Amino acid sequence: MSLTIAALSHIGRCATSNGDTVGWCRSSDGHRLLGIIADGIRGDDGGEIASRIAVDTLLAVLKPAVERGVADDAIADRIQAVLNLANERIGHARRDRPELDNLGTSVVVAWLQRGRAWIAHIGDARCYWMQGEQLQLQTRDDTVAQHMIDEGSITEAERQRLPFRKVLSRALGVSRDAGASYVELTLEPGERLVLCSAGLFGAVPDQHWPELLTSPGSLEEQSQRLLDASLATAASDNVSVMMIQFC
Template sequence: MMLYQFSSRSDTGRLRTNNEDAVACEASLGLAVLADGMGGYNAGEVASAMATGTVSTALGTWLLTHQEKASARETAIAMRLSVERANQAIHQASLDNSEFTGMGTTLVVAVFSGARVLVGHVGDSRCYRWRNEQLSQLTRDHSLLQEQLDAGLLTPQAAQHVPYRNLVTRALGVEDQVALDVGEHVVSPGDLYLLCSDGLSDMLPDDALAQLLKNGGPEEELAQTLVDAANAAGGRDNISVILVRATGGPPTRRLLPRWWTR
């Protein structure tokens, strides 16, 4: 049986006065949720809290009764429905309260079960996998910057210096519907999964992240090390991380990841 160890940290950073990130973990269900809010005064905090709270409650309730027998596709559907519920709640709150007008949030959610993980995301909050001293990004940002990289309009080097790195093209709460990208990945014993807000990934390039993960250590200490490194690099935004370590279980055969997009 594969076992999973969860740890998380969320920090305001060095320049912000409030934390608009939110994290939620339900280790017994293999569930991790992270959101990075945006909007006017306090609205980002409201959006991210609503997203993590709604998704962890709705999806957690479903997992509690269905997880053992559910297929990957059924779990992906449940994940998508919980995110749609969160999106509708955030969008309606923005319409009902003028202080919340325009609020939204990115989201990354992972469900670990047996020797697989389903990862869903909206926006530029990410999920990485550290395996055999190799760092892989399992999500692809929904951002203007990523679109320009994909179109060949920017080089990765030039992308480090553009002023619109944080402009996302998809977020919860902005419209009455949202599309969640979901991917299924095979888990191997020893894998380490990192969910993070862009307050970490913007401050630390992949090679710096890889070096910190290579240095290792207990998950609780490593989560704090990542936050500290982002702050040392400038800490321009809120910083949130969730680490999930896979231990035990038999070796798994290699499978190609599967993706579902709407």
């Protein structure tokens, strides 16, 4: 069993800075991998700072565990403990920099080992599962609009017309509660996970992704196709994508 990865991030067509932070590490034997995308809340520099704190904290604490391995039933708790730490560190940065109103971030984390994946997320950074030509969203956005859909107040089509459709209901660094949502998956050889920031699915609806992801090419080339497609629509947000394949 081996795990391959490709990761790209772009400032987008309209943004003046990149508030996304992308990070990953893999064990020396290639059997375990941790992938992270943090999508900082847009506005001032706060989102960029928060996303960097989140990724730096997760990598610094979890990289040794990825190298030596962790029991399957301990992985979710291990990730949550570090998310709590990152949340605390972002809170400290907020108190040190009160002029930064948007010191918060979405984050999606994927830990893979032994043909299984553990996905944690807070906010609207997403994880998809690609099985053959089938693409399935594995996370549910922590947004006001998604909550309204879940309640039956609006439809998916109506969401696109809401001026506040991107407003988060939860994010790392904005409250004491850093409890993430978790999904566990069992992967077959050839299947992939696609992690992304909101800038990607905001620019290229995910129903168009399978065509781009099933065309011939390496993970890097397929990731670049997604990025190029988002930029072709004059992406107004930062765009980040990470693809992880179980071989």
